Amino acid sequence: MHIINSTVLVLVYVIVFCLSLSGNTVVIFVVSCMENRRTSTDVYLMHLAIADLFFALTLPFWAAYLHAGHWIFGTIMCKLISGLQEATFYCCVFLLACISVDRYLAIVKATQFLTQKRHLVGIVCSLPIMVNREAFKSGYMEEYICHDNLTEKSIDSWRMSLRILHHTLGFFLPLAVMMFCYGFTMCTLCRTRNSQKQKAMQVMCVMLAFIICWLPNNILEFIDTLMRGGLVMEMCELRYSIDVALYITQAMAFSHCAINPILYAFIRKKFHNQLLTSLFKKGLLWREISGSTSSTLSIPTPFMLVCLY
Numbered sequence: 001m002h003i004i005n006s007t008v009l010v011l012v013y014v015i016v017f018c019l020s021l022s023g024n025t026v027v028i029f030v031v032s033c034m035e036n037r038r039t040s041t042d043v044y045l046m047h048l049a050i051a052d053l054f055f056a057l058t059l060p061f062w063a064a065y066l067h068a069g070h071w072i073f074g075t076i077m078c079k080l081i082s083g084l085q086e087a088t089f090y091c092c093v094f095l096l097a098c099i100s101v102d103r104y105l106a107i108v109k110a111t112q113f114l115t116q117k118r119h120l121v122g123i124v125c126s127l128p129i130m131v132n133r134e135a136f137k138s139g140y141m142e143e144y145i146c147h148d149n150l151t152e153k154s155i156d157s158w159r160m161s162l163r164i165l166h167h168t169l170g171f172f173l174p175l176a177v178m179m180f181c182y183g184f185t186m187c188t189l190c191r192t193r194n195s196q197k198q199k200a201m202q203v204m205c206v207m208l209a210f211i212i213c214w215l216p217n218n219i220l221e222f223i224d225t226l227m228r229g230g231l232v233m234e235m236c237e238l239r240y241s242i243d244v245a246l247y248i249t250q251a252m253a254f255s256h257c258a259i260n261p262i263l264y265a266f267i268r269k270k271f272h273n274q275l276l277t278s279l280f281k282k283g284l285l286w287r288e289i290s291g292s293t294s295s296t297l298s299i300p301t302p303f304m305l306v307c308l309y
Contacts, residue, residue, distance in 0.1 A: 006066040012251045013063035016258045020056035023261030024049040030271060033278040040102050045264050048095045052257035055088040059254060066247070070143030075135040078146040090170055092257070096210060097174040099264070104181035108188050148228075160229040167225070171218045175211070182207045206263050213256040217249035 027049035031042050038046075061081045065071055071078060135144045148163065186204055224242055226232040265271045 006069070006247075009247055009251050010063045010067050013059045013066070013254065016251075016255045017056050017059040017063075019258035020052055020059075020261075023258060023266075024053040024056070026275070027261045027265045027271075028053070030265070030275050030278055033281070034274060041099065041106075044095055044099045044102060048092060048099070048260060048264065051088045051091040051095060052260050055085060055092060055254075055257045058085040058088075062254075065146065071135045071146040072144075073135075073146075078135045082146065092260070093170055093174045097177045100178040100181035100185075100207075104185050107185050160225065160231075163225040163229075164222075167218055167222050171214060175215075178207055178210065202263075202267055209256065209259050209263055212252070213259065214253050217246070217253040220245050220249055 028046055031038065031046040031049070034042060058081050061073065061077070064073075073081070135146050182204070220242060223232065224246060227234045227239070227242065
């Protein structure tokens with residue numbers, strides 16, 4: 001764990017945690033205030049924000065892991081934190097795929113799509129990581145790490161299969177679904193009037209953010225899986241490079257939980273209007289009276305945010 005200067009990564013984890021906590025809380029607040037006007041996309045957004053919020057709650061533990069240079073919370077917490085992160089990760093990925101399918105059907109096919117049981121599937125998929133993950137000393141390392149223990153030869157094959165299933169089901173398959181749905185959605189929007197071109201760019205940003213954040217980490221974790229399983233020769237120089245790259249790409253991947261609220265909520269005009277309306281109803285915004293007889297909700301500024309207490 002001392003192979004890199006962890007100060008920057010710890011700072012990144014703290015920033016991502018704070019941004020995710022605030023951003024996803026706002027999304028949950030706004031969608032919950034929509035009452036009977038929620039669409040299927042709004043429901044997905046709220047569930048995604050809840051999953052991202054729980055995912056972010058694991059980040060302080062990984063920040064402490066980096067800062068201390070070794071796992072200090074024991075095997076039970078290693079399993080619990082890893083299980084929570086894995087479950088929320090699957091929920092987030094499946095919800096992202098569902099959102100892409102929902103947008104595809106709504107824009108390309110002009111139908112509505114709504115499914116359930118995503119959270120249950122995410123919890124089931126997280127069980128293997130809770131079984132395999134342990135706090136143990138590995139090879140040349142004298143301090144405890146929190147990682148999948150792939151050292152027992154008698155059960156290496158099924159553990160390796162579970163890790164490969166994780167990469168396939170947890171990333172590459174949802175990525176294929178997103179690329180298909182967003183690809184057709186963007187093509188459809190580009191063929192419409194000019195006012196729809198901005199929506200097409202937003203769709204592209206959604207897919208690119210997912211790829212940029214998660215693809216490098218999944219590729220490196222897959223190589224790490226093969227190395228720990230003995231399918232790729234583990235040389236000291238390669239092991240060092242993989243370890244350093246894993247810490248960096250993991251921070252990139254974890255930052256996605258803070259980017260989601262921006263991409264899926266804050267760039268939507270409907271979300272802006274609902275946020276201002278909700279803040280006004282809660283008494284946190286003044287109503288700006290224009291020169292005419294009509295009144296409008298103004299954009300919040302430090303002078304208009306009023307605390308009731």
